[in-house]
Amino acid sequence: MIEQANRVKQIHENFKQSIWLDFIDREIMRSGKLTSMIEEDGLRGVTSNPAIFAAAIAASADYDADIARLGKSALSDEELFFEIAVADIQQAADLFDGVYNDEVKGADGYVSLEVAPSLALETEKTIAQAHLLWEKVGRKNVMIKIPGTEPGLPAIREVISAGINVNVTLLFGLKRYEAVTEAYISGLEDRLANGETINGIASVASFFLSRIDLLVDPLLDEKGLQDLKGETAIALAKQAYAVYKRVFSSERWQKLADQGAKPQRLLWASTSSKDPAARDTKYVEALIGPDTVDTAPLDTIDAFRDHGIVNATLETGLEEAGNTIRKLTNAGIDLEKVAQQLEAEGIEKFNKPFDKLLNAIAGKRNSR
Numbered sequence: 001m002i003e004q005a006n007r008v009k010q011i012h013e014n015f016k017q018s019i020w021l022d023f024i025d026r027e028i029m030r031s032g033k034l035t036s037m038i039e040e041d042g043l044r045g046v047t048s049n050p051a052i053f054a055a056a057i058a059a060s061a062d063y064d065a066d067i068a069r070l071g072k073s074a075l076s077d078e079e080l081f082f083e084i085a086v087a088d089i090q091q092a093a094d095l096f097d098g099v100y101n102d103e104v105k106g107a108d109g110y111v112s113l114e115v116a117p118s119l120a121l122e123t124e125k126t127i128a129q130a131h132l133l134w135e136k137v138g139r140k141n142v143m144i145k146i147p148g149t150e151p152g153l154p155a156i157r158e159v160i161s162a163g164i165n166v167n168v169t170l171l172f173g174l175k176r177y178e179a180v181t182e183a184y185i186s187g188l189e190d191r192l193a194n195g196e197t198i199n200g201i202a203s204v205a206s207f208f209l210s211r212i213d214l215l216v217d218p219l220l221d222e223k224g225l226q227d228l229k230g231e232t233a234i235a236l237a238k239q240a241y242a243v244y245k246r247v248f249s250s251e252r253w254q255k256l257a258d259q260g261a262k263p264q265r266l267l268w269a270s271t272s273s274k275d276p277a278a279r280d281t282k283y284v285e286a287l288i289g290p291d292t293v294d295t296a297p298l299d300t301i302d303a304f305r306d307h308g309i310v311n312a313t314l315e316t317g318l319e320e321a322g323n324t325i326r327k328l329t330n331a332g333i334d335l336e337k338v339a340q341q342l343e344a345e346g347i348e349k350f351n352k353p354f355d356k357l358l359n360a361i362a363g364k365r366n367s368r
Contacts, residue, residue, distance in 0.1 A: 007308045008301055009042035015312050016290040018108050020045035022269070022297045025056035026063070029091055041305065044099050044108035046092050047167065047206075047269070047295045049145070050117050053085055054353035058360060071365035077358045078116060080365075086136045089113045093139040100141040106202055106262070112167040113137060114145035117350035120170075126155040134164045143167040143202065148176055149343060153183045160187025160201060161194070167267070169206045170346045173339025177240050180205050181247045184264045188256050199260025204293055207240050208270040209233040209283045211342055216333065217275070223331040228324055230278055234286045235321035236335065241266060241289065241314055267293040272300045281308045289314025 011017050021037065024046055028034045037043040057063045063084055070080045092111045100109025115129045130144045143165040146152050152168070159166055160183070168180050184205075188198045212233035220229050247253065248263040257263075271283040271294060279285070280303045284294055289312060296304070328335060 006041055006305060007310055008305045009040070010310045011284075011288055011294070012042050012044060014310065015288050017288050017314075018044040018265075018293045019301070020047055020110075020267075020293055020295040021301065022047045022049075022271075022295040023052055024048045024088055024092055024111075025052075025060065026088060026091075027060060029088075029095065034092065034095055037301075038095065038099065041301065043301075045096065045110045045112075045293070045295070047112040047145075047267075048085075048089070049114050049169070050350045050354040050357065053081070053088075054357035054360075056088075057081075057084070057357060064364065067361055067364045071361075077361045077365070080361055081357060082133065082136070085113060086133070089137050089142060090139060093137065093141050096141055106140075106200060109141045110143045110165065110167075110202065110204075111139075111141065112143040112145050114167075114169065114350075115147075117147075117347060117354050120147040120149050120347045120350075121151045123151045123155045126152060127158050130155070130159045130164055130166075131162065140165075140200070143204065145169045145206075147343075147347065148180045148205070149347070153179055156180065156183040157187040157190065160184055160203065161190035163191065163196065163201060165201060166203045167206060168203065168264075169269070170343055171205055171207045172212060172342040172346075173336050174236065174239055174243060175336060176339060176343075177205060177207060178243055178247070181243070181264060185247075185253065185256065188261050192256070192259060197260070198256065199262075202262055203264040204267040205264055206267040206269040206295070207237055208342070208346070209237060209268055209287075210270045210272060210274045211346070212236065212338065214274050215338055215342060216328070216335075219333055220328075223333070225327065225331060228327060230275060230282070231324050232328065232335075233283070235324040237266075237268060237287050238314065238318055238321040239325065241287075241292070242318070263291065265291055265293050267295055269295055271296045285309050285311070285313060287314050288312055 066084050089111050096109040115126050119126045145167040147170045148168045171177050184203050191198050213230050216232045217229045244266050268287050273280050273282045284304050
């Protein structure tokens with residue numbers, strides 16, 4: 001009996017899309033599970049966010065000793081959190097060192113750490129914290145996550161020009177996504193103008209999926225467009241990929257590519273299905289294509305390994321995707337307003353668990 005190839009691993013091997021894990025804690029590293037996923041699933045990176053860290057620290061005693069030790073210092077609760085988070089990110093980055101240094105050095109193997117969610121609308125403070133976290137982690141294969149908010153755009157440009165890898169997060173709309181590509185390219189141009197190299201810099205633009213459908217689907221019910229339910233996010237993602245191909249094949253981009261610049265890849269985020277009636281592998285299956293990244297939680301990766309369908313899908317159904325967007329627009333659904341609402345909600349979704357986390361840290365410090 002021939003053993004069936006790992007479905008998750010096939011995505012990169014056959015279609016050149018990188019699968020990253022949207023999860024981190026000490027147990028997954030200590031147990032060897034993360035290493036086995038790198039080897040068996042072909043896992044090529046990790047993303048984290050404040051909610052993930054909040055859950056990890058609250059769910060186990062793994063961090064209590066560090067909190068007790070650091071709690072005696074003059075660090076603020078937020079500074080204490082980042083000391084803990086940086087240690088986890090360093091460990092994960094070291095586990096991915098082999099991926100980072102494989103045949104195409106720097107193509108993958110990145111681990112993402114996000115600036116404090118309270119800074120989502122603070123340009124200068126975001127820049128300062130991005131520098132601080134980059135220096136603290138001290139690994140070439142780390143990405144600093146910066147929200148793609150309006151105030152985040154100049155921060156992204158500045159941080160890229162400083163030679164720091166960036167994962168742009170919280171993207172829900174095409175206009176903002178294109179503005180993010182502009183910030184990336186401008187940052188590289190600024191760096192070249194300063195006489196510095198650009199061939200070691202990497203960036204991804206994280207386009208969020210399931211939250212879009214969660215907001216739009218009830219509007220479709222109201223408009224009598226039930227046949228389009230669950231289709232908006234995928235249609236937008238396919239149009240975003242068309243923007244990616246246009247921007248990163250331009251004459252302007254080619255000048256940077258000639259100097260060793262790497263395109264800012266699209267990353268599909270929020271890929272776990274929120275609709276119980278939909279396939280749990282829906283968003284992964286619908287957007288498999290080259291030079292992209294898909295970050296997924298453990299449950300989604302486990303589900304795909306078990307019953308995922310591996311096909312090149314990202315560049316199929318483009319006409320249908322365009323028709324979907326046109327029908328939504330004709331029905332009076334403003335997708336840019338949807339994106340703005342989701343961005344505001346996304347900031348709140350990260351701020352709430354982060355505040356809860358800081359309160360928990362404060363409680364543990366004060367109880368000793």
